[in-house]
Amino acid sequence: MKITGLETLVFGVENLGDCAQYLKDYGLIAVREDAQGGRYEALDGTAVELALASDPALPQAMPNGCLLRKTVLAVADAATLDAIAAELGKDREVKRLADGSLESVDDMGFTLGFALTQRRTLSRAGEISNLPGSPFQRPANHLGVDANVGQIYASTLSHIVYFVPDVAKAEAFYVERLGFRCVDRFTGVGPFLQPGGSLEHHSHFLIGAPAFMKGVEHFTFHFTGPNEVMQNGARFIEKGYQPFWGPGRHQLGSNWFWYFNSPFACHMEMDADMDLHDNAWTAREVPMGADASQAFLLGYREKWMPGPGTSENGDYA
Amino acid sequence: MQTAHLPLCHESALAEGQALGFDPDSRGQDTLILLRHQGLLHAWANVCPHQGVPMAWRRHAHLNAAGTHVQCHAHGALFDRASGLCVQGPCLGQHLWRRDVVVDTHGQVHWLRNAAHA
Numbered sequence: 395m396k397i398t399g400l401e402t403l404v405f406g407v408e409n410l411g412d413c414a415q416y417l418k419d420y421g422l423i424a425v426r427e428d429a430q431g432g433r434y435e436a437l438d439g440t441a442v443e444l445a446l447a448s449d450p451a452l453p454q455a456m457p458n459g460c461l462l463r464k465t466v467l468a469v470a471d472a473a474t475l476d477a478i479a480a481e482l483g484k485d486r487e488v489k490r491l492a493d494g495s496l497e498s499v500d501d502m503g504f505t506l507g508f509a510l511t512q513r514r515t516l517s518r519a520g521e522i523s524n525l526p527g528s529p530f531q532r533p534a535n536h537l538g539v540d541a542n543v544g545q546i547y548a549s550t551l552s553h554i555v556y557f558v559p560d561v562a563k564a565e566a567f568y569v570e571r572l573g574f575r576c577v578d579r580f581t582g583v584g585p586f587l588q589p590g591g592s593l594e595h596h597s598h599f600l601i602g603a604p605a606f607m608k609g610v611e612h613f614t615f616h617f618t619g620p621n622e623v624m625q626n627g628a629r630f631i632e633k634g635y636q637p638f639w640g641p642g643r644h645q646l647g648s649n650w651f652w653y654f655n656s657p658f659a660c661h662m663e664m665d666a667d668m669d670l671h672d673n674a675w676t677a678r679e680v681p682m683g684a685d686a687s688q689a690f691l692l693g694y695r696e697k698w699m700p701g702p703g704t705s706e707n708g709d710y711a
Numbered sequence: 712m713q714t715a716h717l718p719l720c721h722e723s724a725l726a727e728g729q730a731l732g733f734d735p736d737s738r739g740q741d742t743l744i745l746l747r748h749q750g751l752l753h754a755w756a757n758v759c760p761h762q763g764v765p766m767a768w769r770r771h772a773h774l775n776a777a778g779t780h781v782q783c784h785a786h787g788a789l790f791d792r793a794s795g796l797c798v799q800g801p802c803l804g805q806h807l808w809r810r811d812v813v814v815d816t817h818g819q820v821h822w823l824r825n826a827a828h829a
Contacts, residue, residue, distance in 0.1 A: 408776035416768070459787045459799050607801050611786070634770040638785055655768040657776070659787025696739070 395477055395573035396591035400551045401440055401468035401509050403613055405461045405658055406447040413444050413657050419633055420654075420662065421548040421615070421626055436615050439514045440468075440551035453497070453505035460609030461659045465554060466495070466507035467572075470591050478508050481571055501567040502558045502608065516549060520667065521619025539621055546626040548615035552649075552665055553596050555611040557603035558584070564600050574598070577671050578646040580682040586646060593670040595647035612653060614663030620650045623664045627652040630664075631694050642691035646678065651688075716821040719745055722814050725752065730773040730781070732757060735822055740765060743810055743822060744773050744781065748792040754810035754822065755795055759783040761802040781807065 407413045414432055418424060422434035422442060431445035445452050445463075452463045469475055475496060482488045482498045489497040495509035524531045524538070532538065558564040561584045568574040573590035586596035601611055617623050624641050631637055638661055640652035649668040656662040680686045698709050717735040725731060725747040732741030744755045744766075757765050757773075761783065767773050768784035775782040780789040780798070788800025795807035811823040 412769075412772070412776070459789065461787075603801075606799075606803060607786070609787070636765055636767050636769065636784070638764060655766070655784035657768050657772070657784060659782075659784070661785060 395481075395589075396470040396474045397478075397508075397572060397574070397589035398468045398470050398511055398513075398591035399589060399594065399597045400465065400554060401511055401513070402443055402464075402466040402507070403441075403462060403551070403554065404443045404445065404452070404464040404466070404507075406445050406449060406452045406455060406463045407461055407657065408447050409657060410444055410446060416635070416657055416662075417442055417444075419630060419635070420664070421546050421617070423547060436548040436550050437514075437518075438516050438550040439512050440615070442551075456503060456608060458606055458608060459659055462504070462610050464497070464505045464507050466509050467589070468511035468513060469508055470511065472510065474591075475508055475510065478572070500564070502556070502560070502564050504556060513550070518549070518618065521621050539625070541625075543625075546617065546622050546629075548664075549618060550616050552594075552614045552616045552668065553598060554613040555599040555601060557607045557609050557611055558600050559603065559605040559608055561585070561600055561602040568598065576677050577675065578677050579679040580646070580686070581679055583682045588671065593672055595649070595669045595671060610658070610660040612661035612663050614651075614665045616668070617664055617666045619666045623650045623652050623666045627654075627664050628694060630654060637694055640691070641693075642688040645686060645689055646680070713825070715824045716813075717824055719743070719754075719812065719820045719822055722752065722818045722820050728774075728778055730771065732767055732771050732773060733822075735824070741767065741770065745812065745820065746773070746781070746792055751793070752812060752814065752820065753793060753795075754812040755781065755790075756808040756810055758808060759785055759788060759802065760797065760805040760807065761786065761788060761800065 417434040424432055425435050426433040433441050433443050435441040479488050479496055495507050497507050499505055522530055522532050565585050568587050574587040576585040577588045577595050579585045584600035584602055587598040589597055636655040638653040638655055643650050647668050650666045653661045653663045719733050727747050730746035733743045734741045741757050744757050746753050759766050764785050766783040773781055782789055786801050788797050788802055790797050790807050797803050797805050813821050
């Protein structure tokens with residue numbers, strides 16, 4: 395099954411204006427916005443959609459405060475859509491919506507959509523570090539950073555992390571029914587799952603949790619590299635948003651991360667530079683812990699330079 | 712145990728149903744939440760009992776969208792404004808840590824910080 399990743403996440407919220415401003419400050423572009431909701435896209439067209447929590451067109455809310463109403467997965471072709479409809483139709487309802495997409499539910503109760511991807515291919519490069527002799531360098535006169543650059547925009551929807559009450563059952567659904575595979579695993583926590591049509595380390599990570607926590611831990615879009623994550627994250631904090639964890643670099647997946655609290659009852663992350671894995675990869679399994687979670691961890695600082703007025707302990711006072 | 716009186720704001724800064732964050736120790740991070748509920752001021756440590764982290768999603772955004780509860784915007788936990796009890800979320804049944812505040816004759820709200828809060 396050629397599921398290629400995430401296409402759209404749909405949230406039902408009461409404070410549309412706050413949520414919309416958060417997404418725009420994060421780096422998404424409003425392509426539709428009115429008193430009923432909106433669509434906020436990354437540069438490739440993947441998106442978060444907002445609707446009023448009371449909107450009867452939304453799939454039913456989970457009973458525990460989770461605001462996510464639907465996770466739309468991207469598929470490459472109509473044959474995959476048909477295959478998914480046939481597979482899931484064996485034991486659950488599969489609706490075909492007016493836009494041609496499918497709607498069903500996973501084994502934990504998360505509403506899923508499946509849609510032909512509308513992702514636009516991006517022509518931008520990821521961030522490139524110059525190193526003498528390296529075959530991969532920025533062309534002459536291309537600057538590595540612009541402190542005065544305008545709004546930084548997210549490139550593409552990356553991954554979502556669910557709290558699930560039964561990891562084995564949840565994982566089996568994605569692996570056995572939808573063709574995902576486990577790329578790495580935190581022992582006793584859950585798997586990083588890669589869909590069959592992508593080489594990215596994960597589009598889903600599952601965390602075992604009590605049933606009353608069922609919902610979303612975080613979701614994130616990719617930025618072009620660590621420079622965008624840190625520059626955009628620092629600006630986000632300076633606008634008053636609350637960081638949770640980062641910036642740092644994970645070990646499993648190698649993705650740079652910076653997590654923030656959000657009005658979506660979960661974290662929203664900025665991430666970049668995730669590893670790619672193909673079938674030659676053997677999944678690792680490691681115990682969860684601070685050392686295993688990241689290669690290093692930094693924190694936000696106000697800008698500073700040495701000079702008059704410096705305290706006797708310098709920057710690290 | 713020595714108690715410090717740290718000024719937070721004038722009590723008129725908090726209308727009914729409103730919450731504000733404060734950084735009385737100048738840490739660059741709000742560590743205390745002050746709110747008014749049914750006329751009374753309540754102060755809570757800006758620390759979620761689940762993972763020990765700050766709870767707003769944006770500065771001063773400490774309540775849920777409906778304004779009925781303190782909310783941790785890490786995972787959505789909801790807390791009763793007057794008792795601090797978590798009624799939904801990962802720390803269900805646990806409580807926020809109360810901070811003692813006093814309003815002086817001029818209407819100034821002070822946090823009574825003792826050594827246990829240092």
